[in-house]
Amino acid sequence: MSNIVEVNNLTVSFIVRGGNLLLFERGGGMMDVVNDVSFNVREGETFGLAGETGSGKSVIAWALVGLMKPRSGSIRVLAKEIDFRKKADITYLRRNVGIVFQDPVGSLNPRLRVKEIIREGLIAAKTFDRREYDGRIEEVVDLVGLRKSSLEAYPRELSGGEKQRVSLARAIVVPRKMVVLDEPTSSLDVSVQAQVLNTLKDLKSKLNLSYFFITHDINVMKYMSDSLGILYYGKLLEVGRTYDVVTNPKHPFTVRLMSNVPGLKRTKLQGREERLTEQGSSATGCVYSKVCPRVFEKCSNPPPMFNLGADHHAACFLHEQAN
Amino acid sequence: MSEGAKADLLKVNGLTLDYATVDGRVRVLEKVSMRINKGEIVGVVGESGSGKSSLGLAIIRLLDSPPADIIDGSIVFEQNDLLRANNTELSRIRGPGIGMVFQESLAALNPVYRTDAQLRESIEVLRRTQGLSISDKAEREMMVDILNDLRLDRPEWVLKKYPHELSGGMRQRVSIGMAIVERPKLLILDEVTTGLDVYVQNRILNILKDLNRRTGTAMMFITHDLLVASQICDRLYVMYAGRVMEEGGTDFILNSPAHPYTQKLFAAIPQGFVDAPPLPAPKGEAPDLRKLPSGCKFNPRCPLVMQKCRDTEPPVFETNQGSKVLCWLLEKK
Numbered sequence: 001m002s003n004i005v006e007v008n009n010l011t012v013s014f015i016v017r018g019g020n021l022l023l024f025e026r027g028g029g030m031m032d033v034v035n036d037v038s039f040n041v042r043e044g045e046t047f048g049l050a051g052e053t054g055s056g057k058s059v060i061a062w063a064l065v066g067l068m069k070p071r072s073g074s075i076r077v078l079a080k081e082i083d084f085r086k087k088a089d090i091t092y093l094r095r096n097v098g099i100v101f102q103d104p105v106g107s108l109n110p111r112l113r114v115k116e117i118i119r120e121g122l123i124a125a126k127t128f129d130r131r132e133y134d135g136r137i138e139e140v141v142d143l144v145g146l147r148k149s150s151l152e153a154y155p156r157e158l159s160g161g162e163k164q165r166v167s168l169a170r171a172i173v174v175p176r177k178m179v180v181l182d183e184p185t186s187s188l189d190v191s192v193q194a195q196v197l198n199t200l201k202d203l204k205s206k207l208n209l210s211y212f213f214i215t216h217d218i219n220v221m222k223y224m225s226d227s228l229g230i231l232y233y234g235k236l237l238e239v240g241r242t243y244d245v246v247t248n249p250k251h252p253f254t255v256r257l258m259s260n261v262p263g264l265k266r267t268k269l270q271g272r273e274e275r276l277t278e279q280g281s282s283a284t285g286c287v288y289s290k291v292c293p294r295v296f297e298k299c300s301n302p303p304p305m306f307n308l309g310a311d312h313h314a315a316c317f318l319h320e321q322a323n
Numbered sequence: 324m325s326e327g328a329k330a331d332l333l334k335v336n337g338l339t340l341d342y343a344t345v346d347g348r349v350r351v352l353e354k355v356s357m358r359i360n361k362g363e364i365v366g367v368v369g370e371s372g373s374g375k376s377s378l379g380l381a382i383i384r385l386l387d388s389p390p391a392d393i394i395d396g397s398i399v400f401e402q403n404d405l406l407r408a409n410n411t412e413l414s415r416i417r418g419p420g421i422g423m424v425f426q427e428s429l430a431a432l433n434p435v436y437r438t439d440a441q442l443r444e445s446i447e448v449l450r451r452t453q454g455l456s457i458s459d460k461a462e463r464e465m466m467v468d469i470l471n472d473l474r475l476d477r478p479e480w481v482l483k484k485y486p487h488e489l490s491g492g493m494r495q496r497v498s499i500g501m502a503i504v505e506r507p508k509l510l511i512l513d514e515v516t517t518g519l520d521v522y523v524q525n526r527i528l529n530i531l532k533d534l535n536r537r538t539g540t541a542m543m544f545i546t547h548d549l550l551v552a553s554q555i556c557d558r559l560y561v562m563y564a565g566r567v568m569e570e571g572g573t574d575f576i577l578n579s580p581a582h583p584y585t586q587k588l589f590a591a592i593p594q595g596f597v598d599a600p601p602l603p604a605p606k607g608e609a610p611d612l613r614k615l616p617s618g619c620k621f622n623p624r625c626p627l628v629m630q631k632c633r634d635t636e637p638p639v640f641e642t643n644q645g646s647k648v649l650c651w652l653l654e655k656k
Contacts, residue, residue, distance in 0.1 A: 046597065052520040052522065052523075053490075053491060053519075053520055054490075159608050159609075160371075161608055189370035189371055189547060189608075189609060190370065190547065190548075190549070190588060190591045190592060191370060191587060191588065191591045191604050191605045191608075192370075192604075192608055192609075193591065194590075194591035194592075194593070194602035194603075194604030195602075195604045195606075197593065197602060198601045198602055198604060201601065202601075216520050216521065217521070218521060219550075219592060219593045219594065220593050222593065222594075222595070222596055222597075223593030223594070223595060223596065223597065223599060223602075224593075224597060225597060226597050242596060242597060243596055246596075256522065257521065257522060260521045260522050260524075260525040261521060262521075262525075262550035262551060262553075262554055263550070263594075
């Protein structure tokens with residue numbers, strides 16, 4: 001199976017003025033919010049990215065549609081490396097990769113009707129003839145499961161689920177290879193979330209789409225993604241096939257994350273919990289070493305990604321012997 | 324759960340609430356009854372617009388009237404009829420009696436106050452309503468103790484921080500701190516873990532459970548997340564369109580939900596892996612309270628709908644296991 005998108009050693013940095021950015025008190029300068037991240041999205045598959053708030057998930061999403069320039073590393077789309085300084089390359093990138101943002105209210109222009117919002121996607125891509133617009137819009141509205149009557153509606157007249165469907169329609173109105181979905185259902189009720197997830201899966205097989213799917217809900221992640229990456233403070237700690245990572249997590253952070261997933265089988269809370277450092281990352285060693293229960297001397301160096309076989313990789317010295 | 328103390332702490336009986344809107348009156352709660360025993364954690368779950376937050380706000384009497392209009396029913400907290408209480412009585416009950424924590428910790432905390440000043444406000448209430456004399460030193464100790472109880476690291480450091488300098492999980496714990504510093508007998512928690520990471524969410528749930536166990540504080544846990552509710556609650560109330568559709572013990576509802584709505588809610592939670600079949604989601608979305616259907620309010624979305632459901636709203640049926648369900652399917656033939 002070929003890769004639609006290949007991300008290699010991606011690093012995205014923010015300029016930080018002075019110290020004390022949130023909790024990590026550091027000096028000013030550059031801060032790598034996404035640090036040396038590599039993964040592939042295969043054709044017709046979903047790559048899921050999980051991680052805590054502030055781990056850099058959305059920054060990767062923005063880089064994947066050219067809204068953020070990498071400091072180093074590369075993004076390849078259909079084997080072509082994107083030069084972020086070239087406008088033509090950005091256009092190429094966006095013709096192939098669409099995006100649905102997390103906030104359905106903020107990402108739809110309140111003064112445009114649904115059909116105009118979707119049309120903007122067509123205008124921006126410049127791949128369709130103007131006369132084809134209306135037909136294409138009707139087609140795509142049908143695909144995402146919106147009623148024809150919604151075409152004349154303004155975003156405020158739509159429910160949360162319908163708004164996300166409009167965003168999705170805008171993202172796929174130009175036939176694309178991949179859609180970046182940044183927490184597409186986190187603001188929706190569980191029953192509406194289920195409907196939207198069903199639609200997403202349906203479209204994936206119908207249009208042979210690939211998804212880059214961000215969520216902090218591991219149940220949703222399991223259900224949606226073929227492969228999965230775990231991000232922590234800008235570092236990818238573990239990546240592999242979803243089933244392997246969920247059932248056999250290797251990195252101590254993933255182990256803890258998976259044990260916190262609420263399931264339908266009732267897990268009684270203990271009401272007790274080990275006292276841990278609030279949050280934090282180490283500037284020099286493994287990003288998780290400051291809070292890791294299994295930290296040892298070696299962790300003061302940054303661990304490389306160790307290959308555990310069967311596409312399963314973990315950035316943790318505990319798994320060094322596997323190599 | 325503290326056994327042996329099964330006395331009612333809060334009793335809501337047939338509460339019916341309207342909001343006056345520009346489009347006319349909207350029925351937000353219809354004959355809602357619930358009880359919370361001492362030391363018990365009770366979950367109120369439902370989707371947006373089901374009335375769960377309105378119920379919480381009605382109990383602590385934070386609804387402005389107008390637009391809110393309580394048509395019928397009673398809310399009794401420890402022999403106090405809250406609907407008849409005047410402002411002086413209410414301010415004695417709020418805080419040491421009933422505390423509330425809101426979803427948006429960033430909005431619930433005053434952005435220009437440091438943590439110590441936020442907590443001082445609550446302690447000030449204790450001073451005034453309880454006539455307690457608390458020295459500045461004791462006040463400081465109380466604050467540090469509370470933050471320690473909430474397992475915040477470096478309490479002294481947190482006390483000096485403004486809300487925007489704290490992470491979401493820390494902020495939420497500060498707002499919980501503001502409520503529990505007054506040692507309420509009942510804590511109303513409105514979506515307190517929503518928007519937090521699973522890991523932080525789990526931490527907060529553990530802290531709340533621990534608090535409940537140590538101090539016997541009863542809790543009303545409002546959430547749209549059935550899984551979260553099922554982790555912490557002893558009993559559940561499942562709401563839809565302003566009605567309690569099903570109530571019962573958490574384990575019982577988890578294992579055998581009786582109302583089709585509850586069943587659908589559980590079924591909509593993704594459980595399998597990527598090759599799992601489509602989720603059996605209920606069709607449609609949360610109902611428009613201005614245009615509710617006749618009969619059972621869930622009937623347009625219900626997979627098991629019968630003619631009777633469209634004609635007449637079902638009464639409360641009690642099951643053998645003591646749970647209560649608002650559904651004609653439970654009618655004994």
